[in-house]
Amino acid sequence: MKLIKKNRLKDFLNTLMNYYDVFAPVLKHKKIRFQKISTPEEVILEYSNTHNKPTELFFPQCEVLFEVDLKENIPEQPPKPDKPVIVFGIRPCDARSLQILDKVFHWDGVDDPYYFARRNNAILIVMGCTEPRSTCFCTSVGSGPMDHNGADLFLTELPEAYAIEPVSEKGKAVFEQVNDLLEDATEGELKSLAELTRRAEQMIDSEVNLNGLSDKLRGMFDHPVWDEFHLSCIGCGTCTYLCPTCHCFDILDEKKGNYVRRIRFWDCCMYPYFTLQSSGHNPRPTQKQRVRQRVMHKFQYFVENFGEIACVGCGRCILNCPVNLDIRSILKRLMEVKG
Amino acid sequence: MGINPYTPYPVTIKRVVVENEDKDIKSFELVFTNPEHEKAFNYLPGQFAEISVWGYGECPIGMASSPTEKGILRFTVKKTGGVVTTALHNLQPGRQIGVRGPLGNSYPVNEIKGKNIFIIGGGFAFTTLRSLLTYLIHPDNRNNYADITVIYGARSPGELIYKDEIALWQQRDDLNVYITVDKADEHWDGLEGFVPTIAEQVIKSWDNGVAFVCGPPIMIKFTIPVLLKAGFPPELIYTSLEMRMKCGIGKCGRCNIGPKYVCKHGPIFTFAELQQLPSEY
Amino acid sequence: MSIEQNIREISRKLLSDGVVDLIIGYGQGTLPYATTPVFIRNADDVEQLIWNPCCTNNLALYVRRELEQANKKKDARPLKIGVVTKKCDAKAMVELIRENQLKRESIVVIAVPCSGMLDKAKLHKRAGDRELLRVEVSGSEVILAGRGFEIKVNRDEVLRDNCLVCKDPESLPIADEIVVEKDDYKKPYVEDDFSDVKEHEKLSPQERWAVFRAEFENCIRCYACRNACPMCYCSECFAECSQPRWLGGSVELKDVLFFQIVRVLHQAGRCVDCGACAAACPMDLDIRKYTRKLNYDALNIFRFETGVSPDDKPLLATFSIDDTQEFITEPE
Numbered sequence: 012m013k014l015i016k017k018n019r020l021k022d023f024l025n026t027l028m029n030y031y032d033v034f035a036p037v038l039k040h041k042k043i044r045f046q047k048i049s050t051p052e053e054v055i056l057e058y059s060n061t062h063n064k065p066t067e068l069f070f071p072q073c074e075v076l077f078e079v080d081l082k083e084n085i086p087e088q089p090p091k092p093d094k095p096v097i098v099f100g101i102r103p104c105d106a107r108s109l110q111i112l113d114k115v116f117h118w119d120g121v122d123d124p125y126y127f128a129r130r131n132n133a134i135l136i137v138m139g140c141t142e143p144r145s146t147c148f149c150t151s152v153g154s155g156p157m158d159h160n161g162a163d164l165f166l167t168e169l170p171e172a173y174a175i176e177p178v179s180e181k182g183k184a185v186f187e188q189v190n191d192l193l194e195d196a197t198e199g200e201l202k203s204l205a206e207l208t209r210r211a212e213q214m215i216d217s218e219v220n221l222n223g224l225s226d227k228l229r230g231m232f233d234h235p236v237w238d239e240f241h242l243s244c245i246g247c248g249t250c251t252y253l254c255p256t257c258h259c260f261d262i263l264d265e266k267k268g269n270y271v272r273r274i275r276f277w278d279c280c281m282y283p284y285f286t287l288q289s290s291g292h293n294p295r296p297t298q299k300q301r302v303r304q305r306v307m308h309k310f311q312y313f314v315e316n317f318g319e320i321a322c323v324g325c326g327r328c329i330l331n332c333p334v335n336l337d338i339r340s341i342l343k344r345l346m347e348v349k350g
Numbered sequence: 351m352g353i354n355p356y357t358p359y360p361v362t363i364k365r366v367v368v369e370n371e372d373k374d375i376k377s378f379e380l381v382f383t384n385p386e387h388e389k390a391f392n393y394l395p396g397q398f399a400e401i402s403v404w405g406y407g408e409c410p411i412g413m414a415s416s417p418t419e420k421g422i423l424r425f426t427v428k429k430t431g432g433v434v435t436t437a438l439h440n441l442q443p444g445r446q447i448g449v450r451g452p453l454g455n456s457y458p459v460n461e462i463k464g465k466n467i468f469i470i471g472g473g474f475a476f477t478t479l480r481s482l483l484t485y486l487i488h489p490d491n492r493n494n495y496a497d498i499t500v501i502y503g504a505r506s507p508g509e510l511i512y513k514d515e516i517a518l519w520q521q522r523d524d525l526n527v528y529i530t531v532d533k534a535d536e537h538w539d540g541l542e543g544f545v546p547t548i549a550e551q552v553i554k555s556w557d558n559g560v561a562f563v564c565g566p567p568i569m570i571k572f573t574i575p576v577l578l579k580a581g582f583p584p585e586l587i588y589t590s591l592e593m594r595m596k597c598g599i600g601k602c603g604r605c606n607i608g609p610k611y612v613c614k615h616g617p618i619f620t621f622a623e624l625q626q627l628p629s630e631y
Numbered sequence: 632m633s634i635e636q637n638i639r640e641i642s643r644k645l646l647s648d649g650v651v652d653l654i655i656g657y658g659q660g661t662l663p664y665a666t667t668p669v670f671i672r673n674a675d676d677v678e679q680l681i682w683n684p685c686c687t688n689n690l691a692l693y694v695r696r697e698l699e700q701a702n703k704k705k706d707a708r709p710l711k712i713g714v715v716t717k718k719c720d721a722k723a724m725v726e727l728i729r730e731n732q733l734k735r736e737s738i739v740v741i742a743v744p745c746s747g748m749l750d751k752a753k754l755h756k757r758a759g760d761r762e763l764l765r766v767e768v769s770g771s772e773v774i775l776a777g778r779g780f781e782i783k784v785n786r787d788e789v790l791r792d793n794c795l796v797c798k799d800p801e802s803l804p805i806a807d808e809i810v811v812e813k814d815d816y817k818k819p820y821v822e823d824d825f826s827d828v829k830e831h832e833k834l835s836p837q838e839r840w841a842v843f844r845a846e847f848e849n850c851i852r853c854y855a856c857r858n859a860c861p862m863c864y865c866s867e868c869f870a871e872c873s874q875p876r877w878l879g880g881s882v883e884l885k886d887v888l889f890f891q892i893v894r895v896l897h898q899a900g901r902c903v904d905c906g907a908c909a910a911a912c913p914m915d916l917d918i919r920k921y922t923r924k925l926n927y928d929a930l931n932i933f934r935f936e937t938g939v940s941p942d943d944k945p946l947l948a949t950f951s952i953d954d955t956q957e958f959i960t961e962p963e
Binding site: 076077079081085086088115116118119121123124125232233258259260261262263264265266271273275278280285286287288289290291294295300304307308311312315316 | 406430596
């Protein structure tokens with residue numbers, strides 16, 4: 012096991028910045044979110060998780076699909092990034108959410124070129140979660156605070172160093188690039204790593220039993236239980252815009268003189284306009300239907316199409332919902348009622 | 351589809367035909383700017399494409415032409431009040447637009463070989479059925495299918511689309527064509543009555559048939575019981591669904607009905623499949 | 632008896648006597664600084680109702696929505712709603728009545744003496760952005776606790792800014808059932824001199840733009856501010872209108888600017904300064920800053936304050952020959 016001492020982390024990041032564009036948690040206007048750093052000092056190391064989802068680095072809230080000069084009428088695509096990217100400090104739940112997004116953006120072999128241009132260009136240095144929040148329920152959705160799945164390189168914070176483990180081939184290459192800065196772990200440090208790992212898993216005290224939920228939900232579309240949840244919902248986009256697995260979007264043209272750009276931007280199933288057709292017909296006209304759609308999409312439809320739940324238990328929707336409509340309460344209630 | 355599934359092929363509007371008296375349904379005949387694109391745009395009846403009007407956006411429209419009609423791509427578009435259809439209706443021949451596709455599944459033209467075909471349409475929704483019919487009666491294909499029956503109706507004689515072609519179909523002796531209107535006028539000497547009513551008179555038994563039903567929801571609602579009563583299995587009744595499809599490739603998450611994405615698993619569904627889905631369409 | 636028990640007692644009686652069909656109030660949240668709106672139809676369920684200084688949501692929003700939905704149903708008996716009401720909810724309902732969005736006779740106001748609501752962002756800041764696992768209020772003290780820390784803060788210092796400038800929170804402009812119990816804490820009252828607005832007005836357009844930009848370039852356009860606002864009830868919001876399309880889909884400044892400024896302008900003479908928008912914002916943006924400017928103008932130019940009496944007409948529906956016209960002339 013190799014380590015990077017905390018006092019050498021600056022050198023570590025500087026080395027990475029020589030080869031890569033490095034994105035890391037920084038404080039931006041009261042909130043911690045991932046941004047490209049220009050110095051290691053910007054990086055926030057004490058954070059439970061970032062406020063905004065890091066999946067926005069791969070699937071940004073708004074992006075240009077292409078531009079058209081109306082005189083030419085040939086769609087032009089925006090330039091692609093050439094420097095490889097490192098995402099430093101992403102948490103295991105968020106790394107896992109990228110694996111979930113991969114499935115959608117690769118469904119039946121139709122690749123989303125914008126997403127994969129960034130995804131294939133990036134290396135994830137995942138930071139294990141030694142201080143999970145009370146709203147974290149990653150262990151309930153098949154993951155955990157030390158889940159290495161989806162990581163290229165895995166870091167765990169010890170008292171004086173970070174344990175560093177290469178997970179993928181890409182991670183091994185980075186490992187080589189920073190090899191000079193690494194040291195071997197002592198017996199004590201190995202013990203500390205094992206202890207911290209065990210402790211982190213114990214610290215997840217928010218448990219939701221989801222065994223069999225997906226199968227159960229299949230027959231529950233018309234269940235009266237759906238009459239309860241939406242009452243307090245104000246239909247805003249907070250839960251979806253902060254959710255790392257939410258991926259619905261809209262496409263729109265913007266015109267300026269002879270120049271048109273086609274953009275795509277996040278949309279939200281909580282909005283009535285999401286499904287409104289130009290004829291005026293709306294297949295989901297009520298908030299009850301929309302709340303049901305969100306829950307069903309994550310815990311039933313996604314499972315049916317991709318074999319897993321589209322929730323990583325990061326708790327962002329719980330922490331930020333303006334009316335404290337807690338997804339865990341909804342799930343518990345769904346598990347409890349007779350299907 | 352090209353390497354980037356979001357990029358449309360440039361096409362030029364060659365001809366615009368006003369299809370109805372209300373002048374809110376127009377057919378657009380398009381030609382590809384690049385012949386390579388035409389080759390790549392390999393479609394079957396029932397599929398759709400996203401039509402781009404630069405500066406206004408895209409909207410999903412089913413192909414009204416048949417792949418047997420080389421050199422021309424035809425879409426019949428109703429001005430619904432939406433941004434794109436409104437913009438499209440204002441365009442004249444010669445204008446360049448974009449077409450992205452083909453998208454979605456198609457009518458099962460191979461699986462239905464040897465069967466009796468019933469094409470039942472109402473109003474403007476006859477477009478992809480026109481594609482299907484044109485495909486089936488093409489000299490290369492006609493012998494693959496048994497009897498073909500077409501039942502098509504509109505609100506009034508002026509609202510029937512493809513009038514010239516209807517006349518040609520009616521002259522053929524290998525087609526049973528029933529054209530009806532909800533309400534006749536003084537010049538109309540054809541059938542009068544709703545599509546489900548005419549269907550009930552025409553279709554007495556299943557007889558190894560397969561039915562394709564497209565039209566307003568109310569027409570579909572009353573036609574399906576007629577077919578079931580005649581003995582059609584739900585698996586052999588096909589319809590096409592409309593949804594607010596944006597990406598058309600199963601990513602943007604706007605068109606799902608339960609776990610099914612209309613743009614990907616559809617737009618063609620059998621009645622048996624629809625019975626399994628929640629009623630959110 | 633506590634305020635909470637008093638609310639439950641009144642609610643139980645209203646429901647069991649058949650006076651109301653529904654009580655809208657606050658229920659237990661899952662976070663130590665949150666409550667969640669609850670909808671009670673059965674007298675046996677009134678124990679779900681709670682009262683504490685985290686009842687931040689403005690319930691007038693739900694009252695309007697529930698009544699609108701009930702009235703859509705044909706031949707339905709008119710719905711009557713009992714509302715757990717603090718002063719800012721009452722002010723919002725007054726404005727909704729004035730704008731013909733609510734009928735006074737459709738609601739039973741359960742007037743609660745409010746002593747100010749806690750500001751989530753201030754609590755987090757005081758806890759050094761560490762996770763809060765316990766927030767306990769005792770008199771003029773608030774205990775903030777998390778893993779490995781427990782601190783006491785002065786309650787006055789963690790109240791929402793709009794609560795500080797709220798005058799006489801015990802006296803509501805409309806009331807039917809009065810909660811007589813009182814909190815043992817009296818919130819401070821700071822007279823609103825709008826000094827922040829005046830300071831902002833002194834800035835040059837470039838400086839104002841910089842202030843706006845620094846704040847709102849972080850907006851994620853989730854519309855929580857709009858949707859949490861009791862006064863934002865348009866059936867089609869300009870933000871979503873597609874013909875004509877007023878604003879694009881991006882989170883670039885041009886779109887965020889347009890959304891936020893038009894949203895704020897639509898509040899002229901209507902905003903009750905309940906702080907629901909600011910409390911709802913997941914990005915902690917200073918949403919009140921610009922509605923306060925309009926409130927100041929309404930007060931300064933027309934001597935108009937919202938939420939005073941349901942019998943008055945809304946500001947923008949009145950014209951007086953004495954009205955100052957400065958606002959339509961060029962700024963000096």
